[in-house]
Amino acid sequence: MEDFRSVIKWLDGHDFVFAGDTPVCSHCHHYNLFIDKTIDDALGVGSSIQLRTDAAREFFFQLLSSVFAEAGVDSPDERLSLAAEIFSNFGHGKIDLSQLNADGGEAIGEHMHYAYTWLEKFGDTQQRYHPADAVAGGFAAAALACAHDLAPEAVDVQETECLVLGDSRCVFELSIREVELSEPRIRVDYDKIAEVVPETFAGIQEETVERLTVGLKEFLANVSGDERGLIQAFGVFVTTNPSSLYNRISYEMLETLRREHPSFxxxxxxxxxEAGRLCGFNTFGGIIGSPEWEALTGSTERDMLTVALHACTIARGLGFGRWSVSDYEEGKMIAFQAPSTYEGPYYKIRHGVADDPTCYLFEGACEAAAQLGHAVDWSEQPDFTPAFYEDVFAPSNNPWRAEQTRCACKGDDRCEVVVTRTE
Structure with missing residues (x-):
């Protein structure tokens, strides 16, 4: 395939991005690792790995099937080769799928995003006792199923070697089993998402935000994995994943807890x-503080409103949805809105009408944007380290509290988060 980017498209007016017909978004390693640990702690490691593997297998199968169809790629070898190319372009590392066949086989990973970044962030301070790459395993299973026209549920995968366990590489053993096909899950794709999103609208300084968003999208369109298959930029490692992967693991974790441990x-x-707050702080902060961002925006202004508008621009460029600022009182409050975040369409399609707001990423990241504009001295060119995060968001240093006051999944006409100063 000459140019994988030919299958990338956007949903006009909503800033959702798709690979083929599958919604995708980009997140930093801080978010990826924190989400994984949250689910590990809530469900236990075994159940967590299975859920994350299943979600990755489901939605990468959807993505790869759609991309292969659009690209006209038919043979198993061509499909596996293109899948490995997509894996690296998406920042997940290098994966060798050439030893896979219709009976299974072995996939070899080098510089796997989750294992590599876990070692970068925690390797000097923490010991780990289980593999880190459930998403990569699910991807390999999806690639094998797509290559040989198998049901994705028929492909099992186990990570038998992993960097975080002291191994020199990551190894995935894949096998095939007979399955009785169950009722298929509702597909979350371009057409269904376009049907359920509310009407779009503009926010404060919309022309500026839209102009910067166009520039950011053009910049990001040329970003792909380096020689390691990793995307390292703005002080973080970035991956592109199906947004439905994040949604499925988050909402199914909560559903399991409601059934089995409601107090949790x-x-x-x-x-x-908190994962959203980490994401907003590290990704928004790293980008806003970079020379590339200064060149794109043509400005060094970093007051609170400007930082919030820039955060909305970045959210749009990463496929989070059409975020905007709807209201602002200096030193007192700032309100963010979107017709829908990427969390909303999935919830509507898979779960229906919500009783409570469902946009956890949106709520946490909006609080981060407020504190980035309030507490960070940008003239010092700060490094967005874990220690800096702990200091900025220490209870005594963070006066802001976010609340999602509207949610499209509850039947509201938009999603809204209001961040207010509590002191």
């Missing part, structure tokens, strides 16, 4: 918001 639901939901 509030804690795990708060951790999903």
């Amino acid at each position: 639901v509030a804690v795990s939901a708060s951790l999903l918001r």
